[in-house]
Amino acid sequence: MMDRVRNLFVCWLCVCVAAGWGSALEAQAKTVVQIGLLDTFAPNFYIQNFAPLVLSLRSRYPQYQIQAFSLDPKRPLRSQFSSANSFIVMESGLALMHPELELEELATRRLTGEQDAAHSTGAVFIVRADSPYRELSQLKGAKAAAADAGDFSGWLVALGEIASIAPNPELFFSNVTFTHWSFPDVSDLVKIGSVDVGILHTCELEEAIRSGTIQATDFRILSEKSPTASGCKRSTELYPNAMFAAFPTAQADVVRNLTVAILTMAPAIDGSDWVTNNRLGAVRRLMKTLQMGPYAYLRDTSPQALLLRWKTPILMIVAGIVFLLLHALRVHMLLQRRTRQLRQEALLHEQAEEAVRQSQRKLDRMEKAGMAALMASMFSHEIKQPLTNVANFLNGILLMKKLHKENEQKEEEALQRAVTETYRAAEIIDRVRSATRRDPVRKVLVDLNEVAKQALQHSRCRRLASENIHTRFADHPVAVIGDALELEIVLVNFLNNAMDACGAKPQIAIRIFQAASEACAEVTDNGSGVSANRLSLLGRPLESSKPNGLGFGLAIADSIAEAHGGHLEFKNNAEGESGFCARLWLPLNDAPSDAPDNAK
Amino acid sequence: MNASSFLIRVVDDDCSVYDSLRFILEVGGWRTCWYATARDFLEKDDWRIPGALLLDVRMPGMTGVELQHEMQRRQIDLPIVFLSAHADVELAVTAVQNGADDFLIKPPHAEKLLASIAHACERLQNLRALKQEQEEMLRLWNKLNDGEKEVMGLVAKDFGNKEIANLLELKEDAVRSRRAIAFAKLDISNALQLSDFLHRKDQLNDQIAALKKARTS
Numbered sequence: 058m059m060d061r062v063r064n065l066f067v068c069w070l071c072v073c074v075a076a077g078w079g080s081a082l083e084a085q086a087k088t089v090v091q092i093g094l095l096d097t098f099a100p101n102f103y104i105q106n107f108a109p110l111v112l113s114l115r116s117r118y119p120q121y122q123i124q125a126f127s128l129d130p131k132r133p134l135r136s137q138f139s140s141a142n143s144f145i146v147m148e149s150g151l152a153l154m155h156p157e158l159e160l161e162e163l164a165t166r167r168l169t170g171e172q173d174a175a176h177s178t179g180a181v182f183i184v185r186a187d188s189p190y191r192e193l194s195q196l197k198g199a200k201a202a203a204a205d206a207g208d209f210s211g212w213l214v215a216l217g218e219i220a221s222i223a224p225n226p227e228l229f230f231s232n233v234t235f236t237h238w239s240f241p242d243v244s245d246l247v248k249i250g251s252v253d254v255g256i257l258h259t260c261e262l263e264e265a266i267r268s269g270t271i272q273a274t275d276f277r278i279l280s281e282k283s284p285t286a287s288g289c290k291r292s293t294e295l296y297p298n299a300m301f302a303a304f305p306t307a308q309a310d311v312v313r314n315l316t317v318a319i320l321t322m323a324p325a326i327d328g329s330d331w332v333t334n335n336r337l338g339a340v341r342r343l344m345k346t347l348q349m350g351p352y353a354y355l356r357d358t359s360p361q362a363l364l365l366r367w368k369t370p371i372l373m374i375v376a377g378i379v380f381l382l383l384h385a386l387r388v389h390m391l392l393q394r395r396t397r398q399l400r401q402e403a404l405l406h407e408q409a410e411e412a413v414r415q416s417q418r419k420l421d422r423m424e425k426a427g428m429a430a431l432m433a434s435m436f437s438h439e440i441k442q443p444l445t446n447v448a449n450f451l452n453g454i455l456l457m458k459k460l461h462k463e464n465e466q467k468e469e470e471a472l473q474r475a476v477t478e479t480y481r482a483a484e485i486i487d488r489v490r491s492a493t494r495r496d497p498v499r500k501v502l503v504d505l506n507e508v509a510k511q512a513l514q515h516s517r518c519r520r521l522a523s524e525n526i527h528t529r530f531a532d533h534p535v536a537v538i539g540d541a542l543e544l545e546i547v548l549v550n551f552l553n554n555a556m557d558a559c560g561a562k563p564q565i566a567i568r569i570f571q572a573a574s575e576a577c578a579e580v581t582d583n584g585s586g587v588s589a590n591r592l593s594l595l596g597r598p599l600e601s602s603k604p605n606g607l608g609f610g611l612a613i614a615d616s617i618a619e620a621h622g623g624h625l626e627f628k629n630n631a632e633g634e635s636g637f638c639a640r641l642w643l644p645l646n647d648a649p650s651d652a653p654d655n656a657k
Numbered sequence: 658m659n660a661s662s663f664l665i666r667v668v669d670d671d672c673s674v675y676d677s678l679r680f681i682l683e684v685g686g687w688r689t690c691w692y693a694t695a696r697d698f699l700e701k702d703d704w705r706i707p708g709a710l711l712l713d714v715r716m717p718g719m720t721g722v723e724l725q726h727e728m729q730r731r732q733i734d735l736p737i738v739f740l741s742a743h744a745d746v747e748l749a750v751t752a753v754q755n756g757a758d759d760f761l762i763k764p765p766h767a768e769k770l771l772a773s774i775a776h777a778c779e780r781l782q783n784l785r786a787l788k789q790e791q792e793e794m795l796r797l798w799n800k801l802n803d804g805e806k807e808v809m810g811l812v813a814k815d816f817g818n819k820e821i822a823n824l825l826e827l828k829e830d831a832v833r834s835r836r837a838i839a840f841a842k843l844d845i846s847n848a849l850q851l852s853d854f855l856h857r858k859d860q861l862n863d864q865i866a867a868l869k870k871a872r873t874s
Contacts, residue, residue, distance in 0.1 A: 438742050441764075442671055442742070445763035449764055450677050456767045460685075467680075474676065478673065
């Protein structure tokens with residue numbers, strides 16, 4: 058029936074065109090204005106909107122030769138026009154798909170009751186009343202039917218709605234049947250069940266119900282939203298509908314005239330009129346969602362395209378990373394520098410501390426040396442008093458005899474006093490002795506080899522080159538009982554004496570050996586040796602042959618040896634070699650499991 | 658020289674040292690007394706009594722050397738013989754340069770000690786005798802007034818009365834009277850005696866100075 062109506066109008070139009078043709082022959086100078094229609098609208102659009110529009114224009118501007126025709130969507134649109142003054146009526150959304158046409162939008166159709174033209178048309182999802190589908194999301198993988206793949210108000214808008222609940226809307230349905238506006242149409246297919254869901258324009262359903270084509274109760278609408286101003290049901294957002302646009306080649310006068318005419322036209326039968334304030338924001342958003350038209354480039358997911366599209370955020374991220382890296386590098390370098398500084402400071406600090414410790418040790422040693430000298434001085438002063446007195450008394454007696462002034466009583470007194478003074482002297486000596494008495498020797502097991510090694514480290518011999526010093530330790534531990542430190546003092550003393558005795562080419566040897574039940578630590582040197590006279594004086598305090606010596610060294614060594622139950626032995630080397638030999642003899646600890654208290 | 662007329666002061670903090678020294682000194686015939694500290698000596702001693710000091714170097718409080726300085730300050734002329742337990746060469750040399758008579762090391766040889774004491778006392782005796790003589794001469798001389806001293810000075814130079822009168826712009830009579838008075842005051846009668854007197858006065862200064870410097874060998 059639709060086709061019949063259409064055919065009727067086409068014929069009628071041809072008649073008009075023919076009539077017009079005649080008048081065109083008369084007036085060849087008339088401006089040719091061509092208006093093309095890209096009909097993707099509801100079937101009534103042509104009759105109710107387009108045709109009246111053309112007629113209205115014609116009657117208004119008889120000076121124009123207005124030609125109106127349908128456009129073939131499969132062919133390039135511009136080529137279908139021959140006049141410069143070309144205008145087109147198409148869906149507002151589709152115009153966005155053809156930015157190359159540089160169309161100038163002049164007016165947009167506004168539906169009845171709507172405030173603006175931007176929300177005119179949308180789509181509805183219909184299912185059979187008895188189908189199990191209640192939600193749009195349940196339709197995943199279902200079969201669908203729509204009028205045309207390029208149908209903006211139908212298919213594309215529906216895709217946009219689906220895009221809001223699922224990615225890749227084009228793959229949402231398992232199968233889509235396009236009816237291309239022919240029989241069976243979408244509602245038929247849904248009714249007979251060959252598809253699960255159908256997509257119609259808004260108001261298409263109401264129109265069909267009004268004309269009796271379908272029963273309202275046959276169908277149910279999914280994802281229903283508030284109805285349009287005209288009362289039609291809808292499932293999607295609303296978008297602008299028809300648009301009247303001019304090609305850039307149209308003359309300004311013509312454009313103005315037509316625009317004025319359209320805007321001032323009386324509303325159509327369905328109550329729609331044309332206004333200028335269209336907003337394409339929603340359309341653009343839809344295009345972007347579906348990645349179509351001007352946003353088709355979004356489909357390009359090749360790396361170059363992605364890079365170009367996201368170049369600003371990518372650049373910022375890269376810059377951020379670079380900044381962080383540089384920062385980390387700088388922090389690292391600062392850290393290195395600081396660590397180095399701290400290490401240097403620590404080193405200096407250590408060195409300073411070491412220096413302090415060394416001077417402290419020096420001070421201690423000086424103090425001790427000073428104390429020894431002081432004690433010696435005090436002792437010598439004290440002891441002189443009684444000795445002086447003894448001398449005086451005895452001298453006095455001698456003098457008396459010499460001067461023949463004998464006096465027995467006085468003599469006796471003097472002798473008594475002299476004796477008393479000698480006791481006093483002995484007392485002083487005792488007192489001094491007790492003040493400097495050594496602590497009893499610690500009795501532990503000691504290896505003489507180890508003692509010798511330590512002594513070498515602590516004596517002045519440590520500075521000798523290896524060819525000057527020879528060590529012959531025993532190949533097994535030589536165990537004695539005693540205090541390792543005190544024994545070390547003895548050997549250090551021997552070694553230092555050897556160093557002092559040697560001249561330019563010192564040869565010092567230290568040897569540890571056993572003989573019978575005794576252990577021996579021996580130090581030999583190649584110095585000048587010691588005269589027989591001095592040999593007998595060795596070990597006696599205050600008889601030092603050294604300029605600053607008190608002669609205590611060997612005396613202390615002697616007392617240590619004695620405290621350990623051993624003794625010292627001194628002799629010159631055998632005939633033929635000059636030099637001296639000093640020996641420390643100690644009793645050997647032959648029972649290794651001896652308790653320390655059982656030392657000999 | 659009679660030893661018993663002298664007093665030997667022993668200054669030492671150790672009493673037993675005094676006892677033993679006293680023994681020897683008394684054998685040598687000397688009188689002794691003991692002071693435990695230098696201050697005791699300064700406070701209690703009558704230094705007009707001729708004698709000498711046997712002085713220890715190391716004492717608590719004022720040391721021997723300090724006492725020596727103090728005595729010089731107070732012009733106590735008693736000779737000092739130091740007796741020290743230490744053979745400190747520097748100390749000894751300094752002490753003697755500062756006026757000590759001797760520096761002995763304990764224990765001293767008995768004869769050496771007695772000899773040092775004797776020498777010191779003899780020196781003191783001579784010194785004091787000279788000083789006394791000098792004092793007496795000065796007393797006499799200071800009886801003269803300035804004018805008389807002037808005339809005497811010229812008379813000693815063998816000037817005649819007339820010449821003196823000319824030189825001093827006096828009348829010869831005045832000169833003669835001054836001369837007479839001066840002679841009377843000085844208890845002399847002729848110019849020769851005057852010359853001796855003045856000569857002796859000068860000589861005494863030198864002798865005293867020399868004696869002050871004289872030490873034991």
